[in-house]
Structure formats: C-alpha cells, structure tokens
Amino acid sequence: MNAVKLSNVAALLAGLSGALLTLLTLLTLGASSAHALEIKLPQETAQLKASTLAGHQAANAWCVMCHSVDYVNTQPPMPAAFWHAEVSKMVKVYGAPIPEDQVKLIAEYLGKTYGTDQK
Numbered sequence: 617m618n619a620v621k622l623s624n625v626a627a628l629l630a631g632l633s634g635a636l637l638t639l640l641t642l643l644t645l646g647a648s649s650a651h652a653l654e655i656k657l658p659q660e661t662a663q664l665k666a667s668t669l670a671g672h673q674a675a676n677a678w679c680v681m682c683h684s685v686d687y688v689n690t691q692p693p694m695p696a697a698f699w700h701a702e703v704s705k706m707v708k709v710y711g712a713p714i715p716e717d718q719v720k721l722i723a724e725y726l727g728k729t730y731g732t733d734q735k
C-alpha cells in the first residue's frame with residue numbers, strides 16, 4: 617500500500633518538474649524575444665515658421681523634445697497671451713524643463729509668427 621503511494625508521489629514530482637522546465641523555457645524565450653523588438657519612427661519633416669526673433673531658436677530647442685511641431689502648425693491664429701498659457705501648460709502639466717525667460721520669448725515668437733500680434 618505504502619509502495620503504491622510512494623510511486624504516485626514520484627510520478628507527481630516528475631510531472632511537476634516537467635511543467636517547471638516548460639515554464640522556464642517559455643520565460644527564457646519571452647526574455648530573448650524582448651530584445652528583438654525594434655521600433656523605427658518616420659523621419660520628422662515638420663518645421664517651425666522661419667523668423668529672426670530669438671523665440672524661434674528657443675522654440676526649435678524646446679518644442680521638439682516631446683512631439684512634432686505640427687502641434688504648433690495646426691493651431692488657429694492666436695495672440696502671445698494664448699501662446700504664453702500654452703507653453704506654460706507644457707511646463708506645468710507635462711513637465712517641460714523650459715526656463716521662464718524662454719517661455720516669454722517663445723510666446724512672443726508664436727504670437728507674432730503664428731498669431732494675430734503685430735510683427
């Protein structure tokens with residue numbers, strides 16, 4: 617009686633180690649396929665409108681970190697006050713590390729070049 621039970625236990629253990637081996641194999645395969653994942657983004661073609669204002673350079677430096685400048689290009693014509701609020705939102709809500717003096721320059725450039733302000 618005891619011998620039968622022991623052999624059952626042995627069979628159970630053999631089954632378990634087989635399952636464990638399968639699990640380890642799957643995990644190893646999963647880990648190696650993570651290295652194979654490669655994402656290629658298309659070349660960025662959108663550009664900010666040219667200007668001699670200092671804010672143009674500042675916008676080229678700060679406004680391309682997270683998204684395409686198409687986000688700027690597709691806005692309706694708005695004054696600097698709108699752009700100041702917009703750029704401040706990038707800083708406060710989305711964490712853009714843009715210093716306040718640069719925010720002002722960018723708002724002026726966007727208000728004049730994209731917006732309704734006098735050039």
Ligand code: HEC
Nearest residue numbers: 675678679681682683687688691702703706710711712722
């Ligand atoms: C830290 C990252 C970051 C930086 C830097 C950044 N943005 Fe954004 N911006 C975002 C995110 C996130 C959104 C929202 C995306 C969405 O809703 O799909 C956004 C959206 C926008 C939009 C669309 C309208 C809106 O309010 O959602 C405009 C316009 C815009 N950004 C302008 C700018 C300008 C101008 C600059 C440079 C001063 C800038 N962004 C820099 C993160 C950033």
